[in-house]
Amino acid sequence: MPSLSNLTAGARQSGRGSKRIRNDASINFAQALKEANKTVEEHSKTKATIQKYDCYYKQAVKFVREFANDEASKEAARKEHQAKLGQPDDDIDDSRYQEDPLTCMPPDFDTAFDGPPKPFTPLAIAMFLSEKCVKQNCKVGVAYAIYSSMLNHYENLDGIGNDKYRGDWVCDEKTGTCGGNPAKSGQVQRMLHSIKKKDAEVVGERKHARAMSYEDMGKMHAHAEATCPSAEACERFKHCGNGYYEPLFPELLSKRAEHLYYSAYSTLSFAIWTRCHETCQLQKKHFDFNMPPKCCSNGEVHERFSVNLRHRKNWQNKMESGELGVEGHYYNIYSRPDEPAVDAYHHVHEWVRFYSDVILRRPLKDSDYIFPTINFSKLTANPEKPSDSVAMQKIITRVADASGLSNSEACKYTTHCFRRGGAQYRFMFAPLGKRWTLARIRWWAGWAEGEHGDTLIRYLLDELSNYEEDHRDALCPVDEAANKSHLGEDRALRPFTAEDGKQFFKHCDRLLETQFQNLTNRLIEAVESQNSKSASACQPLVQAAHAHPNHTTHAAGPIRTLQQHPDSAPYPAPAPWAIPVQRSLLHVQPSPNASTPYYYVSLPSQRHPHHCEAANLAAVTPSAPLPTIHWQPPAVCPQISEPLLPPQERHTLPRISKKDPHLQWKTVVNDWECPQPERCPIPLRSWDPDWYKETKQAMMYHVRKTIAEEYIIRYNRDDARFLEDYPEHTRGITPLFSAIQANHIKLGLARPRAKRNGARK
Known part of the structure; x- marks a missing residue:
């Protein structure tokens, strides 16, 4: 019986590993080293990062060569000018004015970035940093990008088999022998520090992305619901023949399209904390709208759909760490009718239905983008091209301004506001019992296990510290300090005391007094406006008062006498001219028992008795000015027999690629x-x-x-x-x-x- 070691050896010889070994055996050492270096060069950084580093390196090479050529031209011109002067060599003793070697351009300075680093390569890097960030006024981010480009270039200069240029920079001035990375030299580090300080000194008004709070989402949703036309009002078409359908109300339909587009984008970004490009890259294949409902342990059933987010930032790093599988990162979105402002389930469903039935007029394909480039005025969309941050920023700014939210340049809503706002809401501002732990927040936001601490601080802890350590309201009569517990939760959990009850009743008294004063002012304004009208307008009311002295009319019914409540306070009876009559309370109807119709007023049945007595109504004289009575028929909406949606697919010209x-x-x-x-x-x-x-x-x-x-x-x-x-x-x-x-x-x-x-x- 063969031993286990023999079986293992046989399995190794017949497995896929042996096949790879046999294939690689035909490659010599030079080819294998070349392949290894190529792999490191192509996959050590992302493609975009490699392209950015290469761009900065080429700019540095071009700068050094142009600078060296200019200096050579200036030196040649200086020598030519000196030769034309014709002065004798011994006219002036200039031995004391010899040029400092440190201020002279080194020979072969134009080759500073050619091949291995030279003693003057750090000087060339520092001069290029100064050119970009001082003369051209670029920010400190450009300086660090150039530094990273040079660091990466010299670390990989000799491939994976040589670490000569990976350590600290060392240069022997006598022999000119160099070692280490020139980007780590003291000259380059001092230049980076100086540029950072320069930007710190020029500090203007701080500009940062404002987090979209839950209350702000509610305001924008309320404004959209108040101004957005309904589906029954605008999703109607008329048939013009030959399969051509035209919307009956194109302006209303365009307005509804923009509302549904924004609502779906904002609520989905707020729910799963996506950046703009991550949301725009979502396609139909990333959604599962046919998921079975969730049956909870308490017997409740909740509708849901799933989103597979495959375009998170730093996706490559998470794949390397093994934190995420190859299938992506799934999020289940549930229906939340109790929170309509952030109900992504409802708004995404509404947009997908409108997008499919009204704009494209066909079922969505797996490759169609959910948020495509779209022309709202023409109601045309290109499902093969996603929207971008510029278009989304315009919509966010327009909706925020229309909703009355402060959106200044110093603190404005950007495409990143939903990610920050959603994270802060779940960590700090959600109701008690619904706030999430840091572990769940880290997973939901797509942050890695070893995520830099400043990321969490920027999103969550900075806001929390500002909230708990803010003492600007220290003089407030009611202690609202939040530094005694997490987010001041002790205020919501402490028992109700006698002092709290006293303050509560005082607050109620102030509210009632304010409301009563407002009502009094409105009554006075109504009386003053009624007195300014013509006395002839009150003749029908006077006839109604004398004809029915003991009754008050309803819309179509008998009049009953208004008696003062026995327990009511003895308010003095108002004068005949002090009866406020609102235009909305007047009903004009002909009398059913008279050949000549007359008109009367309908007073509200819930008005307090001592505020309006029947005797006062009967005492109204023709000289008392009362409002003119107008009757307007109700608006009748015509019945539209056209179908709600056209049955045929909308035809759009196919997109032509600009690649070739x-x-x-x-x-x-x-x-x-x-x-x-x-x-x-x-x-x-x-x-x-x-x-x-x-x-x-x-x-x-x-x-x-x-x-x-x-x-x-x-x-x-x-x-x-x-x-x-x-x-x-x-x-x-x-x-x-x-x-x-x-x-x-x-x-x-x-x-x-x-x-x-x-x-x-």
Whole structure:
């Protein structure tokens, strides 16, 4: 029986590892080292970081070479000028005025960044830092980016097999031998410190992203709900024939589209604490709207959907640490009708429905972005291109200003406000019993186990410290100090004392007194406005008072006598002119028992008896000014028999990639005559004119039609002749269309475009 070691050895020989070893055995040492160095170079940093470092390094090389060339030109000009003076060599003894070697440019200074570091390489780095951050006035972030670029360049200069340039900088002045990283030299470090101090001295008004609080979300939601049209009011269309549908109320529909778009974006970002690019990168495939409801242990059932967030910042680092699996980071979003301002479940569902049924008029594909680039006025969207931070910032600013929130430049709402606000709300400002621990907050925000402490401090602890250690209200009669417990929770948990009861009743008395004073002022204003009107307007009311002296009218019923309550205070009876009558309380109706109709007033049945007595109403004389009675019929909304939503899909022109401009004309021709199920199911040549008129794309359609017909009809699909006559095709379809139009005008096939006054160009 073979031993375990033999079995293990056999398994190793027949496994995948042995196959890799046999394949790698044919590679020599130089090739293996080259592959290893290439792997480190490509994957030690992200692609964007490598590109940024390479850009700064090339700028430094260019700066040093240009500076050296300028200095050489100046030195040559100085020597030429001195030679023209013709002075004898022994005229002036200038031995005492020899130039300091430290102020002279080293020879071969233009090669400071070529190959291994040289004794003057740290000087070149420091001078480049000064050029960028002092002369060009760049911020300290640029200085640290340049420093990191140089540090990375020299650490990987000789590949993984040599650590000569990874330590501290050492230079032997006698022999000129250098070692270590020049970016770690004293010259570079002093320059970085000086630039940092320079920026710290020029401190203007602090500008930082303001956190979107739960109360601010409520204000913006209330404003949106008050101004946003309902679906029944605006999601109606009329059929114009040939499958073309036109909205009955386009302005209302555009307003509703922007409201739903913003509400879905803001509530989702507030719920899962995403940055702008993370939210905009979400596609239909990242959502699971068919999740079964959650059955809780107490028997409650809650609706939900799931979001798979795969585009978190520092995603690569979390994959390396093994904190996240390859499947992503899942968040379950539950329905919260008790919190409508932050109910992401409801708002995302509403936006997806509107996006699919009204804008695209087709089911969403897995590759469609949930928050695409969109034109609200035309109600057109490009589901293949996500929105960006610039567009989102405009919407946030517009909604914040319209909601009446302070949004100054020094402290404004940015696209990052929902992430900060959501994190602070769950940690500090949520109701008692609903606040989260730091462990849950770290997981929910996507922060790693070893996340820098300043990140948590910036998001949470700074705000908490400001809240608990803020003593600006120390002189307040009521002690509101929050430094005795976490967020001052002891104030909400302490027992109700006699002093609290006394303060509570005082507060109630002040509120009642204020409300009564406001009511009195309103009554006085009403009386003064009634006295300024004509006396002739009160004749119908006087007739009603004398005809029914013992009754008060309802909308259509008998009049009853108003008696003073026996327990009420003996207020003096108001004068006849002191009866306030609001316009909204007047009801004009003809009498059912008289041939000549008369009119009477309907008083509210809940008015206090001693404030208005029947005797006072009967005593009203024709000279008492009362309001003129007007009757307005109720507005009748016409019934619209059109369908709520058009049954057909909205047709939009397929997007043309800008990656290869010289091939765009071929894409246009292919879209014109070939059906493509995923891109263009119906060829453009078979489109009904109403389709591109509906989406306001008539001009774009005309451009593609002109190019396709020029190639197919006039050039009979001759690629060589077409490309020779129109070299503008290499720049894209817009220059190509302009060239075709100019050629048609030259040949008399088209006329120049008329000016606004009707004259030809």
